[in-house]
Amino acid sequence: xxxxxxxxxxxxxxxxxxxxxxxxxxxxxxxxxxxxxxxxxxxxxxxxxxxxxxxxxxxxxxxxxxxxxxxxxxxxxxxxxxxxxxxxxxxxxxxxxxxxxxxxxxxxxxxxxxxxxxxxxxxxxxxxxxxxxxxxxxxxxxxxxxxxxxxxxxxxxxxxxxxxxxxxxxxxxxxxxxxxxxxxxxxxxxxxxxxxxxxxxxxxxxxxxxxxxxxxxxxxxxxxxxxxxxxxxxxxxxxxxxxxxxxxxxxxxxxxxxxxxxxxxxxxxxxxxxxxxxxxxxxxxxxxxxxxxxxxxxxxxxxxxxxxxxxxxxxxxxxxxxxxxxxxxxxxxxxxxxxxxxxxxxxxxxxxxxxxxxxxxxxxxxxxxxxxxxxxxx
Numbered sequence: 001x002x003x004x005x006x007x008x009x010x011x012x013x014x015x016x017x018x019x020x021x022x023x024x025x026x027x028x029x030x031x032x033x034x035x036x037x038x039x040x041x042x043x044x045x046x047x048x049x050x051x052x053x054x055x056x057x058x059x060x061x062x063x064x065x066x067x068x069x070x071x072x073x074x075x076x077x078x079x080x081x082x083x084x085x086x087x088x089x090x091x092x093x094x095x096x097x098x099x100x101x102x103x104x105x106x107x108x109x110x111x112x113x114x115x116x117x118x119x120x121x122x123x124x125x126x127x128x129x130x131x132x133x134x135x136x137x138x139x140x141x142x143x144x145x146x147x148x149x150x151x152x153x154x155x156x157x158x159x160x161x162x163x164x165x166x167x168x169x170x171x172x173x174x175x176x177x178x179x180x181x182x183x184x185x186x187x188x189x190x191x192x193x194x195x196x197x198x199x200x201x202x203x204x205x206x207x208x209x210x211x212x213x214x215x216x217x218x219x220x221x222x223x224x225x226x227x228x229x230x231x232x233x234x235x236x237x238x239x240x241x242x243x244x245x246x247x248x249x250x251x252x253x254x255x256x257x258x259x260x261x262x263x264x265x266x267x268x269x270x271x272x273x274x275x276x277x278x279x280x281x282x283x284x285x286x287x288x289x290x291x292x293x294x295x296x297x298x299x300x301x302x303x304x305x306x307x308x309x310x311x312x313x314x315x316x317x318x319x320x321x322x323x324x325x326x327x328x329x330x331x332x333x334x335x336x337x338x339x340x341x342x343x344x345x346x347x348x349x350x351x352x353x354x355x356x357x358x359x360x361x362x363x364x365x366x367x368x369x370x371x372x373x374x375x376x377x378x
Contacts, residue, residue, distance in 0.1 A: 005143065008150040012157055016135040019161055020128055023170040027124050029064035031072050031082060033173035034092070035099035036123050040110045042096060053092045059119040084275035094277040098265065100257045104209030105175035123173040130177040131170035135161045137184040141359060144191050145366040156362075165351040175210055176348040182206050183352045187359055190326060196224075200242045207246050214250040215340070216333045216353070218243055223329050227322070262340065266292075269341065296342035303347070307331055307354060310361045318364040330357040 034056050041052040061069050074082025084091040100106065105126070112122035138160050142153035160166065169177040182205060189199050203217040225239045253259075260277060267274075267282045270292045274280045314327045333353045343349050 004150050008154050009139070012135065012139050012154060015158055016132050016161065019135070019167075020132045020170070023131060023167055024124075024128055026167075027128070027171045028173075029060060029068040029072060029120060029124075030172050030174075031074075032099075033060060033120060033123055034072070034085065035095060036102075036106060036109055036173060037119050038092065038096050039100045039106045040113060040119070040122075042100070043110065049093045050089045053086075053089045056092075056119075057086055063118055063120045081273040081275045088276070090278075091276045097257045097259045101211050101253050101259055102175050102209060103253060104205065105178055108178065120173075124171075127170050127172060127174070127177040130181050131161070131166070134166075134177065134181050134184060137181060137188065141184065141188060141191065142362070144188070145359075145362050160355070165347040169348045169351070172348075174348065176352065179206065179210050179213065180352045180355075182209065183356060187356050191363070196238065196242075203242070204246060204249070207250060208253075211250050211253050212340075214246060215336050217246050219333060219336070220329055221246070223325055227325060266341070269343070270296075293339065293342055296344040297338070300338060300342075300344040303334070303344075303350060303354065307334055307357055310357050313361050314357075314364050317367070323360065323364060327357060327360045330354075330360065 037059065038052055038056045041056055042049075045051050045055075057073070060072065064072065072082070073086040074080070081091075085095060086092070108126050109122050112125050113119055117125055135157060139153060139157040142156050143150075146152050166177075169180065182202065186199070186202055186206070189202060200221075203220065207214050207217050221239050221243045225236060225243075228234060228236045228239070263282050263284045264277065266289070267284050268277075271284065271288060272280075311327055311331050315324060318324065330353050334350050334357075337350055337353065338344070341349060347354075
């Protein structure tokens with residue numbers, strides 16, 4: 001059996017290498033790239049915002065296909081914000097806090113840059129390498145779930161890596177593929193019963209990479225706290241301390257980088273992208289917010305149907321409170337993310353929570369094949 005698993009592992013490495021190369025050949029120089037490159041260059045040239053803007057776009061122009069670069073800088077009459085970002089230093093600089101807060105991700109980009117990759121490939125390289133390692137992590141999770149079903153593990157791994165959200169995240173300049181690895185590691189921690197302090201360090205790293213994932217990390221700690229309280233009638237102050245540390249780190253990052261705020265992000269993303277943030281104050285009403293939610297949730301029906309099926313299977317096949325709690329945690333975070341940022345057309349924002357729910361469904365189904373037991377982390 002060990003020989004078969006080793007052969008399966010080598011086969012998966014070969015397939016992942018091929019798929020990573022395929023995604024590399026289909027990489028996209030999208031409009032998020034200037035924000036992350038500008039964040040790195042701001043560290044190198046903190047007193048030269050004009051130079052930061054100029055070098056950001058010039059390095060992308062040298063490498064990106066002409067149609068990608070044209071789309072990135074905006075040449076259509078309605079692409080006024082992108083034109084401002086490319087040509088106006090104040091406009092570009094005021095956009096950077098939206099990107100700078102993802103410190104862990106930017107640090108890795110800076111490391112790749114220092115290792116000799118071109119600036120654009122430093123950004124894209126993080127997504128591509130993360131795609132490869134995510135595939136290995138998925139294969140490892142499936143090996144845990146189905147220890148005697150190596151063929152099934154191989155097929156499910158390849159199928160997972162070919163899902164449109166996965167291939168898309170591998171090709172673009174966003175931290176979604178990078179953070180997805182850490183969510184998978186979190187799932188492994190649950191399956192392998194890691195200690196609560198090991199899980200805490202992982203949650204801390206997730207929040208450091210993407211502070212907007214504080215909703216996930218804090219909701220997990222809150223869920224464990226409540227479960228402990230109702231089951232054991234005790235208050236676990238260590239979980240309170242962990243939550244406070246994560247919350248304080250989140251607040252510090254937001255303040256340090258002068259993050260405009262959620263209302264600004266929502267307004268710029270769904271109401272009206274402001275070319276220069278400081279010249280146009282936000283006027284986000286509840287009615288405008290609900291209008292956006294109503295429109296977006298209509299296009300979210302496929303996700304809703306998918307997660308509804310998965311959570312139904314989980315509750316049908318498992319009566320374990322801990323399994324149900326973790327599954328609901330991922331489900332709830334799909335919709336927390338949606339109501340904060342209802343970009344229903346871009347599954348990459350929700351996939352890091354949808355896929356673990358799929359893993360939980362596989363976990364309860366795997367009970368048919370083995371006696372793997374997911375126990376509460378204490």
